[in-house]
Amino acid sequence: MRHTKLVVGDELFIPPQKRYVITMPFTAVEEQHYQSLFRQLAELCGLDTHGAPLRPDWDPNDSAVLEAMRSALNRLRKTALHPEIGDQNRRALGHRAGPIRTLADVLDTMIEQSESSLRVDRRAILTHKLKRGQMLENSPRVQLALKLWQDVLKESKALVQAAREKLISELEKAKEAGVNEPDGKPHNGRYDDDSESDENDADDQDKAAGGRVGDAQRELRYALEIQHRAEFFCANAYFQIKSNETMTALDSDEFRRLGRLETEGYERAKRVRQEILQENRGKARRKMEELSGKAASQxxxxxxxxxxxxxxxxxxxxxxxxxxxxxxxxxxxxxxxxxxxxxxxxxxxxxxxxxxxxxxxxxxxxxxxxxxxxxxxxxxxxxxxxxxxxxxxxxxxxxxxxxxxxxxxxxxxxxxxxxxxxxxxxxxxxxxxxxxxxxxxxxxxxxxxxxxxxxxxxxxxxxxxxxxxxxxxxxxxxxxxxxxxxxxxxxxxxxxxxxxxxxxxxxxxxxxxxxxxxxxxxxxxxxxVALYEGARDDEAITAAVQEEENLGNALATAEAKHRYLVHLKETNAKDEHRLCVICQSTFVVGVLTVCGHQFCKECMTAWFQAHHNCPMCKRKLSLANLHNIVLKPQALKVVSESAAEGDHGDHGDNSSGSSRGDVGEQFGRQTGRSKKTGIYSNFSADQLDMDLPGPSFTTKVDTLIRHLLWLRSSDPGTKAIVFSQFPEFLVILAQAFTHYHIGFSRFSDCDGIAKFKEDPSIECFLLHARAHSSGLNLVNANHVILCEPLVNTALELQAIARVHRIGQENETTVWLYIVDGTVEESIYNLSVQRRMEHMGRNLRGKSAESTPELLDRNLELANSLEMQQAQLSKLMSKNKMAGEEVAKADLWNCLFGSSARRSAAATEAADEEQLQNNALVRRHLLASVAEERQE
Structure with a gap:
């Protein structure tokens, strides 16, 4: 057996080891991105956000479902570290101008995607309106079709103008970046047929500008296509009304006016059509002119x-x-x-x-x-x-x-x-x-x-x-x-x-x-603009109206979400005071309106039942215009792992929404027990509360930087191992450490191990799960920072064993980072549950008053049993871009364990509140209290 430390532990002296769990909340930007991705991935798995099936025929053993759940878990674990980790996450962000490193970059990308989604939704609504107008044409209801098309034309012109301004802006940015203007694009946002440059210049420019110029060109073309259809259909409606003798008298002033509007409409449609075709026409004409010149000059x-x-x-x-x-x-x-x-x-x-x-x-x-x-x-x-x-x-x-x-x-x-x-x-x-x-x-x-x-x-x-x-x-x-x-x-x-x-x-x-x-x-x-050949009856028209309403609600929801993202960019303050203007008190769970005003959830719910407008600006609102927000206090919760295991059942509930004051109270409550569990009485989360003079990367990266800086100031010369199962995260950490002047070396670096051991300026060693570090001796370090919890405890113990081994002369500390309200919480709970089961079997029949040495030994025994049961060859996924291998039976718990627990607690609290608000129950309780007072 390879893991023999427990067997010969009585014959050796290895300094004690303390374990801490640091639970941290997401920032508002990360929370929005994570929850949006979580909903999307859960839907791909055929489940809702609480893990309940969306279809009655959902099969948990279906290979496609299992693969989707495995992929979702992998992406969510990477997102909890940094939104850019993983090819799928990078593609989802769609950021092509360069690597995303800071939260500001993530927010900018989210706003760009939200704007693009809004444009798609608006075009979808206009397209459905055009289609509904076609259902009404060539009939006595053609005037209703004309009114519908005129509304679409007005909105499409606004879309075209916005798209032109966007294109001009992107062209200016490309020009400032030192890139030539794309082929045939002057600064008025239109195409130029007379440009003699080769069409490949546009592609080169588009690549150099990160694709934004090309995206702006496509948005303009899509908007022009909507405008062209609206212009053409309006002109067609004028013709139908003019040609209908029951609507328009022949040779009357109205007849001539409609004829004039028809001609002008078709002419405008032609100009719009020519602009749509201008790019391809320009390329074709340049080729034709080149051939014509050669023919003329032989x-x-x-x-x-x-x-x-x-x-x-x-x-x-x-x-x-x-x-x-x-x-x-x-x-x-x-x-x-x-x-x-x-x-x-x-x-x-x-x-x-x-x-x-x-x-x-x-x-x-x-x-x-x-x-x-x-x-x-x-x-x-x-x-x-x-x-x-x-x-x-x-x-x-x-x-x-x-x-x-x-x-x-x-x-x-x-x-x-x-x-x-x-x-x-x-x-x-x-x-x-x-x-x-x-x-x-x-x-x-x-x-x-x-x-x-x-x-x-x-x-x-x-x-x-x-x-x-x-x-x-x-x-x-x-x-x-x-x-x-x-x-x-x-x-x-x-x-x-x-x-x-x-x-x-x-x-x-x-x-x-x-x-x-x-x-x-x-x-x-x-x-x-081809003739509509579908159904035109009242049932089809009613279905079309309902579809437009659904699209409108989806658009309103997207607008509220977009307004929230813009709001985050505008505020750009971590500790901004959140105050509800209705009740004049701070809040955690609130509502942000599409007009940019925020209120607490309770006040806005009560207000909206009586008034469908904004309490501040009186703008008319629908339910879809309200975006729920959760403003978690940016505070850490630090407990020892053994204490967390003792409170395992409450971990998921206590970790959310704790403020810095709560941390102090929690430490005060655990002082008595800390003597048994080994929790640091001289360590507080407030010690990691320091401002970083630079950009914010992510919650976890920033906390890690603060932690290393605190170790530098509190224990000069100390060294730490930073462990993650994802090598890509270590690349981001390396950049962050370089920015904040934290010395580091890596397993993959030439002489990286020797530098860590010999160079005093190297403060930490970056190690990943695929480094094959078995046998590596790094006893000059006395801190191990685990960047994320692991299902397979053996991987975690492999990293810890680099410092907690024969030859270590100092106490060692293990720090485990967990992001509150994510799959990391579920994974940690599952890992603790397994070790608690091992410890429970070992503690049967023992005294209730266990000594710290006995608890440590039992924990060591639980870890040893986990090592023995682990199949080392199957700990890591065969996909090198993925992390550890998670068993099929653990996938659901890892994804939805914490969410389901929170949902159950919330349901129980809501039921209790509803019961207390019940009139019969309240009368019974009041009567009971009155009887007790009389006695």
């Missing part, structure tokens, strides 16, 4: 004429005849390729739809444009095949299997009258086959490179005879050398031309892609 790749030298000798005559025939084939193919290239350029330079105001729109533009794109695609397919044929003829290298497969698929589709322009494609394949540069009658594929090999072989044979003064051989040698030089020059020129053709084909395809992107977006915009 700067396209020129395929050189293939002419070979004619030898005067006999030896090279056969090869010369073959080269002459081959050159003719290459020239014929070049002429055909030039013809195809010219046809492609002409098609690519055709005007885009909706671009020229002078061209009348007939409605067939998109269909015609699709035909043009298909024809271009057919020409590009055949050009790629012909260039490949030419490359094979020059080099003798066969095309790739992928290229062959693509040609076969294109031919098969065209043969079955499918694919892009099938008739044109079949004709082009026939033309291509007619000009393939392949010499007929050859047993093996003939190529220019093969001809060069033959010429070199003949030259080698002739060189032997020429060296022996054979006059004829010398003449033949000179002729072959001239023929070889000419063929090499032709191969070089033709190969270079093929490479240029391939490059040119890529540019042409890029131009085609920009046109396709333009027409694809045009189709999307066109589909948005």
């Amino acid at each position: 700067s396209f790749t020129v395929i050189p004429e293939c002419v070979f030298a004619k030898p005067g000798g006999i030896e090279g005559r056969r090869i010369a005849e073959e080269l002459e025939e081959f050159g003719g084939l290459l020239n014929d193919q070049a002429n055909q390729i030039d013809s195809w290239r010219e046809a492609v350029i002409q098609l690519l330079l055709k005007d885009l739809v909706d671009e020229d105001d002078e061209i009348e729109i007939t409605g067939d533009e998109y269909e015609n444009s699709t035909k043009v794109q298909d024809e271009i695609q057919a020409y590009l397919t055949i050009l790629k095949a012909a260039i490949s044929d030419r490359h094979v003829a020059l080099t003798g290298i066969a095309p790739s299997e992928l290229a062959k497969y693509e040609e076969q698929v294109a031919y098969r589709l065209a043969e079955n009258n499918d694919g892009p322009a099938p008739k044109l494609m079949m004709r082009l394949f026939k033309e291509r086959q007619a000009v393939v540069p392949d010499l007929q009658g050859k047993q093996s594929p003939w190529s220019l490179r093969a001809a060069l090999v033959s010429l070199r072989e003949r030259l080698a044979k002739l060189r032997i005879h020429a060296n022996s003064d054979n006059r004829r051989a010398q003449v033949e040698q000179a002729s072959i050398m001239e023929q070889l030089k000419s063929t090499q020059e032709q191969q070089t020129e033709q190969t270079k031309a093929v490479a240029m053709l391939e490059k040119e084909a890529k540019k042409v395809r890029s131009a085609l892609n920009t046109r396709i992107a333009f027409y694809r977006q045009l189709q999307i915009v066109s589909d948005m």
Whole structure:
């Protein structure tokens, strides 16, 4: 057995060890982020926030449910340390401008996400209103549809204006950051068609600005799409009202007014549509202008004429005849390729739809444009095949299997009258086959490179005879050398031309892609104003109204939450005095209105029953406009672990809402028992109450920094081990320690262990659970700080054993950090429960008055039993980004144990209060009191 300290403990002297649990509350920012994430993850598990199933068929043994619970627990444990730990948490925050380190960064990101969510909700409501208007059009209720669309138009214009201002702001920030403005975006928030920069500049800028410019561009486009639909539908409504003789008299003033409004509406819709399409149109136009300029200056790749030298000798005559025939084939193919290239350029330079105001729109533009794109695609397919044929003829290298497969698929589709322009494609394949540069009658594929090999072989044979003064051989040698030089020059020129053709084909395809992107977006915009084909009866309309009300309530709730986040940013004070203006008293549980005023929960509940407005500004409020807030006092609660285990049943209830005064009272109450449990009588949580001259990272990081600074001042030279199961958290700690000038070393550092032992400026050693630290001796430290509680006590004991071992000469202290009201509380309770069960079995039949030594020994025994029962190979998850492995049976307790306990306590208190407020019960109690007084 590896863990033998308990067995030989009587023969050794190891200084005693004290254990402390430091329970801390979240800040308001962390609380909001954690609770929001907790609700989201619980829903993904199919449970509510108290762990009750949301569906009757919820199966706790389902593999998907177990995986969701395991992932949720892992994310929540990381969030309790720092919101940025873990890939999923980072993606959820969506912060791309750089790493998030401080609470201010977290709050800014939460506000950005909240703003984005509000915009999505507002667009969803407007979209549903547009849809409901379509249900009412082409009927006698078209005027109701017009009124609905006009309201949407008004709101959409406000959205567009806000989106423009947001885009301008992001462009200014990008410019200040030293990044060029994105492609086609001047400072008025509109696109510029005349910009000559490459479209990739926009992507580079977007990446450099953290994606914010791109997000602002998308928000503007989404808002413009809503405005375009509203403008178009309003114009359509004017037409329907004008055309209905029962509503409008023919040739009347109202008829002409509606006609004018219709024309103006369609014109405004067109301008909005052009702005939506402006970016893709600009890219397509720049490609078209580039091709047009090349065509005008004749700067396209020129395929050189293939002419070979004619030898005067006999030896090279056969090869010369073959080269002459081959050159003719290459020239014929070049002429055909030039013809195809010219046809492609002409098609690519055709005007885009909706671009020229002078061209009348007939409605067939998109269909015609699709035909043009298909024809271009057919020409590009055949050009790629012909260039490949030419490359094979020059080099003798066969095309790739992928290229062959693509040609076969294109031919098969065209043969079955499918694919892009099938008739044109079949004709082009026939033309291509007619000009393939392949010499007929050859047993093996003939190529220019093969001809060069033959010429070199003949030259080698002739060189032997020429060296022996054979006059004829010398003449033949000179002729072959001239023929070889000419063929090499032709191969070089033709190969270079093929490479240029391939490059040119890529540019042409890029131009085609920009046109396709333009027409694809045009189709999307066109589909948005297509005729509604769904149900139009009263039941469907009523359902649509109900859906809008639900969306409105969701929007009001989101606005209240957003107002709370903005409120947190505006106040930016940790110990701000929370005062209810109604009862003039401080509060913990309160309500924040969407207008930014806060009240205690009781007062606002009573007020809202009689008045549906704000007590301060009298703004009209709905229930969704009220956001519940919990303003926990920023105070620590410190107890010894053995005392906490003795009060295990009350830990979850006592740890929340304790103030600094409560801490003093609690220590006073436990003074008598501290002699038995080992609680420090000279340590108070107030000693960690110090201001940090810098940014706030998170509650746990800030507390750890204060703790280390306190150790530095109270016990100079002391050293500590900081242990966490998540290496990513240690990276954040390293940055925080560097900021506050706390010396540290890490297990992963070169000579990190030696520095910790020998360098007096190194105050702490960062150790994680995957460091394989078994056998590591760090007895020069006498403090172990556990950053989070662990289900597998063996991992915790591995870290503690680095200092509490043979060779330790000083008392050691273990500090365990727990965030109140999180899964950490549930995990700690589960861990204590297991050790209490071991201690309970060992204490059966013992005296009720146990000595401190007996309690310590029993605790040591419980820890030893936990070590023996642990399967060391299964303590950590196989996923290296996750922490410890949690058993399936423990998942629910770890996630909802503390929450369920609090919920049960709250329900019991509410039942008791309701019982006391019952009239019959109160009369009975009063009568009982009166009888007692008479007696």
